[in-house]
Amino acid sequence: MAKILCVLYDDPVTGYPPEYARDDLPRVDHYPGGQTLPTPKGVDFTPGQLLGSVSGELGLRPFLEAHGHTLVVTSDKDREGSVFDQELADADVVISQPFWPAYLTAERIARAPKLKLAITAGIGSDHVDLDAAIEHGVTVAEVTYCNSISVAEHVAMMILSLVRNYLPSYQTVLDGGWNIADCVSRSYDVEGMHVGTVAAGRIGLAVLRRMRPFDVHLHYTDRHRLPREIEEELNLTFHETTADMVPHCDVVTINAPLHPETEGMFDDQLIGTMKRGAYLINTARAKICDRDAVVRALESGQLAGYAGDVWYPQPAPADHPWRTMPHHGMTPHISGSSLSAQARYAAGTREILEAWMGGTPIREEYLIVDKGRLAGAGAHSYSVNK
Numbered sequence: 284m285a286k287i288l289c290v291l292y293d294d295p296v297t298g299y300p301p302e303y304a305r306d307d308l309p310r311v312d313h314y315p316g317g318q319t320l321p322t323p324k325g326v327d328f329t330p331g332q333l334l335g336s337v338s339g340e341l342g343l344r345p346f347l348e349a350h351g352h353t354l355v356v357t358s359d360k361d362r363e364g365s366v367f368d369q370e371l372a373d374a375d376v377v378i379s380q381p382f383w384p385a386y387l388t389a390e391r392i393a394r395a396p397k398l399k400l401a402i403t404a405g406i407g408s409d410h411v412d413l414d415a416a417i418e419h420g421v422t423v424a425e426v427t428y429c430n431s432i433s434v435a436e437h438v439a440m441m442i443l444s445l446v447r448n449y450l451p452s453y454q455t456v457l458d459g460g461w462n463i464a465d466c467v468s469r470s471y472d473v474e475g476m477h478v479g480t481v482a483a484g485r486i487g488l489a490v491l492r493r494m495r496p497f498d499v500h501l502h503y504t505d506r507h508r509l510p511r512e513i514e515e516e517l518n519l520t521f522h523e524t525t526a527d528m529v530p531h532c533d534v535v536t537i538n539a540p541l542h543p544e545t546e547g548m549f550d551d552q553l554i555g556t557m558k559r560g561a562y563l564i565n566t567a568r569a570k571i572c573d574r575d576a577v578v579r580a581l582e583s584g585q586l587a588g589y590a591g592d593v594w595y596p597q598p599a600p601a602d603h604p605w606r607t608m609p610h611h612g613m614t615p616h617i618s619g620s621s622l623s624a625q626a627r628y629a630a631g632t633r634e635i636l637e638a639w640m641g642g643t644p645i646r647e648e649y650l651i652v653d654k655g656r657l658a659g660a661g662a663h664s665y666s667v668n669k
Contacts, residue, residue, distance in 0.1 A: 284351045285375040285640070286397075290367055291337050291404075292383035293358045299338040303331060308623050314428045315489065318648065321426065321631035330626035335380060341404060341629040343636070350640065360385045361596075376400045376639070378632060382616040384410035384597055392419050400639055404632045405430055405619050408651045409541040409568055413665060416652045423652035424645050426631030427660045428485055430619035434566050435489035437592065437618030438536050442494070444612050445562045445588035446473050446534070469587070469610070473497045479532035481525050481548075482539035482567075483509055484664065490536055491517055504528045507663070526553060534562045537591075540664045541568035551576045554585060565591035566618045578608045586610075592618045 308331045313319055328334055328342030335341070340356050347354045355374075359366040360383070367385050371377070375397050379385040387401055392415040401411050403425035416423050444450055452466040478494050479502035480487040488509070491501050495517055503509070504522040514521065522528035525548060529535050535557065539545050549563065549572040557563075563586055565572055574595070580586040590612030594603065597616055605613055619628075631649070638645045650659030657665055 284353065286353045286355065286370075286373060287343070287347060287376040287378065287636070288367070288370050288374040289341065289343065289354060289356045289378040290360050290383065290385035291335055291339070291341070291356060291358060291380065294336045294338050295333075299336070300333055303333075303622070305331065307331060308626060311623075314431070314485075315492075318428055320627060321429065321634045323630050323633040323637055326630055326633060328626075328629060331622050332625075333622065334625040334629040335382070335404070335620050339625075339629075341378070341632050343629075343633060346633060347636075352640075358383065371395045371398075373397055376402065376636070378402045378404055379410060380620070380628075381405045381407040381410065382597070382620050386596075387411040387416075389415035392416065392421060400424065400635075402632055402635055403651075404628045405624075407540065407568065408661070409665075411651075413652055413657070413661070417655050417657075420655055421652065422639075422645070422650070422654075423661065424635050424649045425651055425660070426628045426635070427646075427648045429627040429631050430621070430624035431485040432489055433621045433624040434486050434538075434618045435493055438486075438490045438538070438564055438566055439493045441564050441566070441590035441612055442478070442534055442536065442562065443473060445564070445590050445610075446471050446476070450612055473499060473534075475499065476533040477502060477531055478534040478536070479503060479522075479528045481528070481535065481537045484538065486566075487536070487538035488513070490538060491519065499534075502528050502532055526556065529553065529557045529561075532561060533558060534564065536564040537567045537571055539567050539571065541570055542664075542666045544666055545571050547571070547573055549573060549576065551579065554580045557585070559585055560587040562586065562588045562590075565589070565593060567593060569593040569595040569597075574604065578604050581608050581610050588612065592616045 327345040333339050337356055337358050344354050355370050357366040389412045398421055401423045406425050408423050408425050411423050448470040455466055477500040480490055483503040483505040501517055502520045504525050554576055577589050588610045592614045635645055647659045651661030
């Protein structure tokens with residue numbers, strides 16, 4: 284029997300919800316492009332409930348214990364001697380989330396001789412050292428596409444929030460004020476702006492589609508150029524590199540995975556080539572941006588705004604400079620963990636476990652590392668140092 288170690292974020296400070304704002308979720312049958320939603324043999328949860336926190340347990344406990352497996356769920360992952368570190372030594376499977384990542388470093392993987400499978404309940408597996416996973420024969424899988432649209436919606440919201448100066452204006456209401464001049468002195472229309480995405484995969488393309496009705500000019504760069512019919516449909520301008528694209532854009536949104544080619548990409552030099560007063564949105568991974576370069580650009584006015592929900596490390600310490608820098612719209616890492624998305628990534632996690640425990644192939648699109656190599660979505664999105 285297997286031991287499954289699941290690392291999830293803490294319950295709400297007021298306790299696990301006894302009820303929810305809505306009674307159901309809108310029905311979604313498939314993702315754009317036709318990929319089906321997760322198809323586990325069964326689920327032991329109610330869609331729309333809080334599944335991603337410790338008490339939610341991704342709805343896995345009845346299923347796993349009915350088959351004789353052991354499930355350990357914790358949020359304690361970062362301190363020395365954490366529950367995660369203590370339980371990892373004899374774990375067969377580790378489940379983690381991008382929003383509350385249990386960093387499976389090379390050192391931790393080396394200390395987990397029984398580890399066979401690392402599952403990301405969500406998308407984005409850069410918290411796993413992929414080189415070490417390849418070396419030790421650990422399969423890495425994630426629930427591809429489960430929250431891509433959730434993130435794309437969050438990006439569109441953040442673009443509008445920054446450009447229209449929404450958050451400071453809302454704060455004016457909370458403070459009892461009504462000074463319209465203060466609210467609109469940094470407010471612009473999105474219409475007519477040039478909006479570009481770094482990477483046009485599932486999330487990036489979904490962002491482009493959501494911004495098109497605002498009558499903006501759309502740009503993108505990606506290692507894989509989109510089909511001509513999509514470029515023509517959305518009137519896209521393709522750029523070979525990020526450096527080629529960003530000088531043309533009023534808004535740049537980052538939707539690329541973190542790997543050696545993208546880490547630290549948005550540094551002082553690249554940000555310095557952007558239009559003065561451009562906006563930068565990052566819901567991908569924090570380390571794609573140089574932390575202090577972002578702060579300097581906001582303080583100098585080179586950037587008019589920065590928004591995102593990804594930090595390094597996660598959770599971010601109280602003194603992280605992105606909490607206090609000017610003109611930001613940061614949130615905790617929530618874009619891909621809406622209650623709608625949780626139902627999908629919980630079901631996808633169970634589907635992966637059912638396949639692994641039953642000795643049947645895991646869906647190709649869910650795979651990041653398999654049989655000692657990048658595979659599936661991993662081969663498309665990631666690069667390694669070997």
